[in-house]
Amino acid sequence: MDKRIEANRNTRLRIIRATVRLLGEKKLSDVSVTDIVEEAGVARASYYRNFDSKEDVLLDAGRMIIDDFKKNMQGIEGGCCSYDGVVKTFRYFLSYREPLLSFHRTGCTGIYEGLFQNYIEDEARKNDTDPSARYxxxxxxxxxxxxxVAWLEGGMEESPEDMARMFCAMAASAFGESR
Structure with missing residues (x-):
């Protein structure tokens, strides 16, 4: 890979990680660009060369998490909507607890939620051609x-396997299936 491209990629990652760390301490509205560049150890110009706003930084962070999620979900029989997929989803949520908790505490859950839901919906539709599949x-x-989100707010005390069992039972009940 070209050294400039790699250097820019590393700068972006440093900015993203710094922003997520700062969100663990304060609200997004209280985090300044100066705070971010100082925490990241990059020049202010580097920030503006890579991002238009703090929300753009969070959107990139969310995309990175979703891209990792997609890689983790490959090879799951029945995809993300199967029991194994739901277990893996809760394990994934647990592994990203801190950045996702930071998003949630600062009121930025919606950024991540939209990316997550788009992925799940796209995957589910690939495997189901019924007209109601979309719904x-x-x-x-x-x-x-x-x-x-309820699990996150509750401190994630239950195991991912327990959460998957509960969720699948609730989903089966909602769809009129027995499990």
């Missing part, structure tokens, strides 16, 4: 994310 996928992704 089931929307229900499933919204419910899964809402249960995740």
């Amino acid at each position: 089931r996928a929307s229900f499933f992704s919204g419910a899964l994310f809402s249960v995740y």
Whole structure:
């Protein structure tokens, strides 16, 4: 890879990580660009060369997390809507607990939620051609994310496996299936 491209990629990552760290301490509105560049150890010009706003930084952070999620979900029989997929989803949520908690505490959950739901809905529609698949996928992704947020707010005391069992039982009940 070209050294300039790699250097720019590293700068972007430093800015993203610094922003996420700062969100662990204060609200997004209280985080300044100066705070971010000082925490990241980069020049202010580097920030503006890579991002237009703090929200852009968070959107990139969310995309990185979703890209990692997509890689983790490859090879799951039945995809993200299967029991194994739901277990893996809760494990993934647990592994990204700190940045996702930072997003949530600062009121930026919506950025990540939209990316997550788009991915789940796209994957679910690939495997289901029924005209109502789109609505089931929307229900499933919204419910899964809402249960995740409740788990996050509750301190994530239950195991990912326990959460998957509870979620799948609730989803089966909602769809009139027995499990």
